Every structure is written in structure tokens, then in C-alpha cells.
Amino acid sequence: MNLCYFPAGALEGSAALRVLGPDNPGRLAVSRTGGAQVMAASLSLAVATADTPRFNGAARRLLVEGARSNQLRNPRLAGAVVAGSAATGTLPTYFSTIGDAGGLSWQVTGQGSENGIPYFDLRLYGTRQYGSGDAGWRLALEGMTQIAAGNGQTWTTSLFARKLAGTTSVLTLRAGFNLRSETGSYLSLPTAAFSGQPSGAPLAGQRFSASYTISSANVGRLLPEIHFANNTAGEVVDETYRIGALQVEQGTSASSPILPPAGSLAVSSREADLPLWQPPGGFGTRGTLVVRAMLPQIAPFGASQGLWQIDDGTDQNRIQLRNTSAGSAITGVVDSGGTNLATLSPGNMVPGTPFRAAFAWAPGDQALCLNGGEVQTAAAALPAGLTRLLVGHASTQLNRAAFGEVELVDYRPTRLPNPMLQALSGAA
Template sequence: MSTPLFSALGSLAPPWRHLPMRAALPPGVALARAQVSSRSTVLEEDGQTFAEVLADLPRFSGPARRLLLEGQRSNALRNPRGEGGTPGSSALPTNWTSVIAGGLSRTYLEPRSEAGLQGPRLRLEGTASGSSSTFALEGTTQIAAAQGQSWTFSASLRLVSGTPGTISMRMICRDAGGVSVSSPALSAVVPTGDLIRFERSFVLPADAAIAFLQPALQMSMVTGQAYDVVLDVLGAQVERGGFASTPILPAPGAPAASTRGADLASVALASLGLGGACTLLWSGLLPQLATAEADQTLLQLDNGTDSHRISLRNLAPGGGLVAGRVLAGAAADSPSLGSITPGTPFRAALAIGGGRVAASLEGGTVQVVTDGPASGLTTLRIGNNAANTAALFGQVGSLAFLPFAVPDAALPGLVTTLPL
């Protein structure tokens, strides 16, 4: 327990417990993450290199080493490592294809492995007689899709040499026969000599003919202009959802679409000495705002179901934090505690007692929701709800708890003492 936290509590200090979620899981906190023939990833301490992590192991992200908790996602690309093909020839990695402007030639120069990711180094050279060239990272009828869905395309790119036209990420929508139909607009990226991870999200048009999508990198060309462009494409990913999650990879040598299960972190309230009233403090960060698809759960106390619970959530869509309760299926939320800033660490607290929940964000005004569960809570979930449908997709740095509800007047001061 930190000295500032101890001092702020005064006479309340002795029973307070602090559970740092950095570099190791505290005793009693269980984590499970299912995955089959796939590798989850996490940024290492340098904040630039991805490490591969197997099933059921916690992931601690970046220099701060906070616990990373994400929901289930699948990388629909069968070959994100860019395996296969023939380096030094025009034969691209397995399942990758291209449509090259007249007058140009393509070369798969070599396989690359950098920052924990793999992929090809590609070259386009010659004098163009067309307006664009496209490298597609999957086949025309491989990734099933439908109108109105949100998809995100991400990849680490480096412009090794040359002066390209505009490089864009593209989602080509195709019908059941693989014919191109209405597609979202291209989204430009600006690769440099540094390896940079780009992500672009797309909402598929309202076109009932859409049955598949095909991700691609496209470069605009000027007819009659000479080009010699070399580009690295590492760790590509295509996933359902309005933002990118960490790269999901098949096992080396076994190209296939891959799924990372949700990170499920929980602890039995009894093991913490908690049964009814309590105070909980949370610190961490969310890299992105919530999309319209789902809330983002920071904390939830429940009886094993979502019909009897108390929660702290970032509401969809946006960045407004609320305390909520569900009792016998009837739900209510507090007024907003305020808004978070994506990528910026923050702290929040809940004081729970007698069915009443008081909450504060970063020492702000205490907001209250009443008529919640007064008993029967058995489990503290970190970063998701019981149904695993409202994942945090963020990082947790600290948890602290006290076995009774502190007064509303004390809550804002306590919030700001928790380490970020």
C-alpha cells in the first residue's frame, strides 16, 4: 500500500489492501484465455516489440507493464506472417495476390522479421501505364462478411525506399461469386522509414450483395511516371470490430485464420474478505473509446450472472464512465462520472453498501445509483461481464479494496491516491 493512500485513509487505513496488476498477477486473481493453434501478442517493455503469448497466460503491456485485458477477436487473414512464396521472384506469400498497373513488375524480395512480427518485403518497379497497383492479403471469397458490419484492418508498414503515390488501406467488398460490389472508401496511410503500425476501421455499405471482403494495400500511380518502391508489410490483421486489438497470429508454419479468446480475470470476493459492503479503487487506461458495439467493463461484482450485479463501465459509444446495477434483471446507471481520454491513464472508485453505489472519476463529483443488490455477490470480475460481451480492451494497473463503504465525502480524495 502506497504512503499517500495510507495517509489519505487515516483511521480507515489498516484493513485496506492494494493489488498491483503490473508484471505479475496478485495472489487469488485467476486469468484464463482460450485459444487454439494461435498466438496472442503483447507489447514488451520497450513499447515497440510484440511478444507472443500462449493460452491462459497473463499479458503485461508496454513500459508500465499493466495487465492487458481484451475481448475475443479473430484475425481473418490466413497468412498474416507472409509465409510461403518465393523470395527474389514474383511469387507472393501464400494467399496474397496483386493487380499491378501496366509497365510495372512486382518482386517478393525477402521475408522480414522485426519487432516480433513477420511479413514480406515487396518491390514495385517500372514505368506505369495505369492508375493504381494493389496487393491483396487474402482471396476474393475467403472472409465472409455482410452489409453494415464494422471491420478493422491493421498492419505494421515501412517505406524502405522510393517515392510512391498515395498508399491506402482498402476493404474490397465482393458478392457470393467474388465479384467486386459497393466498397468503403479507401483510407490513406503515410509509411515512413520507421516501422509504424497503422489501423483503419471500415463500415461496410448497405448493399445486400456483400458476401465477402478482401483486404488490400493500394498505391495510386501516374501514367508515364517511373517507380521503384520497396515496402515492408508485417503482422497484418483483419478483425470484426470498430478498432484494432493486438495482433493475433497462427502458429509458425501453420497459416490459418486465428482466434484469441477473451482475457477472463476474476477473483472470489470471499478470498478478499469481501461479502457485502466494500470500497474498490481501479486504475488503468483504455486505448480507444467504446464503439457502438459494446460497453467496456472496468469492474463487475456479480452472483455469476449479469442479472444480479454492480459494475463500473465505459458506456457505448464514447468515453462516459458510469456506475451501474442490475437487480432481478432491472438495470439502472448513475449519472456520468465524466469522460475518459483514450490512451491516458485514469482512476475511479466505487463505494458499495446496502444496495447503494457511489462512484467518482479522478476525484470528481460523486455520482450515485440506488436499489442495487445488497447481498448475493460472489465474484469480482476485472475487465469483462459474466457473459464476456463487454470486454475492457484496455489495461489495468492497480486495484485496491476496503471491506466497507467509505463516506461519499472521502471517496474523491481516495481516488487520486491510487497509483496510475
């Protein structure tokens, strides 16, 4: 249902058009080539088919991401075979143990799906031989030369994990990338970017991720691994973990799970989400947009995270709201003919926390307010020919996606006064 209403205190004729609402695409047409994973309201992983919106989790905000690929060929963990009473069983296809087991034995004790997340269960038991946490039991997730990588690239690995058994948290779950040359020869293992202990809570609520930036020209391959570390020699270990939906992607943070079709062992991709509204006659010279959104991470260096962009079909002429590159600043911009005419910066968002921003424009008069704070103003000329609204993007190339969630977008075809911007952006 598309809502149209007059907020308390609004000027007559400034009724809001609900462009997007929770669990409702409103006026947006959402396109995407191919399906994509999304967390349902019940916190189970589900598939959104091509050209359908992804309303994520209990909050039912619209998830907007750019294109990514999962470089693991077996994130569904196919090929795992549950052990008999005294056997190890079989690890998932392409998985292998690496290094010295350090006194620990392993068993595959289960395989299946929990809330839509494919998993296998791994038991580790024995007596630790070493006192160094870097010498724990290690599991390679791919072949030695499968994932090509190079200097300056940032990669992220992620997985769901749950502890099923083991009364004492002797082991610590870690993750990292084993750096390799072009031929697969060993170079080094970087320090783990995450290190923790999963609880017994449901698998869907326990996703861990680690990112690493390569800083060596000698690196030509990455070998992702998970590592069960223990710092005390002589301790008795008997713990069982559920591991699910593993992912390795080039990027500074983990995106939604990318899984190949069931039965397929191959690198798989997810294309960009494209939520778009093209009102009849385009946008006039005056308007106000209110957005409520949540970004789970700060913007990476060199790539802003877009919240919305009104443009003429190009990046040359636009009004835009974004989380600016290399930080948490929420920024409004006015660009005309490829030249930036105005930049408004009312404050910072907090990763993982929803925020509201109200941006108003008119010829020679723009204003932006974040979470009811101080209104920032500018006096730029407006670009002509603004015809469409992109939600969750800061570029027509779709390479500046939010990689986050947009809950609502309200549009008014008038430039609301600054006190109203404060009220609307400060509302609950």
C-alpha cells in the same frame, strides 16, 4: 507481491488490497484457452501461453480482450520468395495483385521477423501512368470468396508497416475492403478508412488499422487489400515497404495480433482473457474499488467496454464500471434481479489516455468519481450474494470486454468518503 497499505488520510481499517498492479497479477487468477500475442516491455511481439496474463508494452498494464478470429490464412506471410536481380520474386501464399498496375513494377526484396513481427519487404518502382489516387497498385490479401460477410457487420483490417527506402513519399499507403457478392463477383471498393505514410521507425511502433461497416444486402464476401496510391501521373516511383502481421477481424477496432502456429496456413483465433478474483466469503455490503486503465478506442454501438464487474456469477445481480456503448462515457451501474437500480456518469475518458476512477458502495449509498472530478452519487439498494470480481469485462458472457489495458485495481472493504474518492481518483 501483493501490497497492503494505508494511504495518507485514509480511515483506520480502510487499508487497500492491491488486486492488480503493473506487471503483477496480484490477487487475480487469469485464465484463457490457448496462447495469445502480447507486446513485451522491449516492444517485441511475444506469445503469452494459455492461462497467463498479458502485460502489454512499456507500461505493463494488463491487456484484457474478448474472443476474435483473424480471417487471413497467411498473416505470417509464408511463401514469399525474395527476387533475384531482375525477377519479381513470389508474393506470400494467397496474396495477388489486382487491377491495373498503372505503370508500376514490383519485387519481393526481403522476408523475416523484426521484433517478433513476421514481415515481407515489397519494392514498387516505375513511372505512374495515372493521376487518380484510386488507381494505385493494389495487393489482395486473400482469395475472392474466402471471407464470408454480410449486411450490417463491421470489419477491421490492420497491419504493421515501415518504409525502408525511397527519399520522396510519392506513394500513400491505404487499406480497404473490396466488396464482393456470394459468388465473388465485384461490387465496389469503399473509401479507405486509413491513409498515411509509414516512416522508417521500427515496425513494432507503426500499426495501422481501418474499419468498415457493410451497408448493402448484396454483399456476401470481403476481399481485403492494401493499396499504394499516387495522385500525379508521370512521377517516378521507387519505394520499399516492410509489411507485417496482417489481420482481418469482425469488430469495430483492431485487437492484438492473432497469428496461426508457424508453418500453418489457416484462420486462427484468440479466446477471451478472464481475470477473476473470488475473495473468501465474497464481498460485503460496503466497499471501494479504485481502477487505473487505458482504453484505445470508444465503445462501439451496442457493446460496452467493461472495466470491472462484481457479481453473483450472473449478470442479474452486479455492481459494474464500464465505458458505455457508443461513446466514451465512464459509467457505474447497480443491477439487482436484472433491473438497473442506479447509473452514475461522472464524465468521459479520452481514448489512448490513462484514467482513474473510484467507485464506493454501501446500502442505499453509492458514489463514483473520475479523475478527481465531481462525485456522482446514487441511493440504490444493493444486490445480494456478490461473490467475485471480473476485471476488464462488463458481462459474464465475456462479450463486453475492455479491449484495453487495466493498470491497477485497489479494493477496500469500506465505503470511503467522497473527498477521499476525489483524492484517489485524481492521484497521479
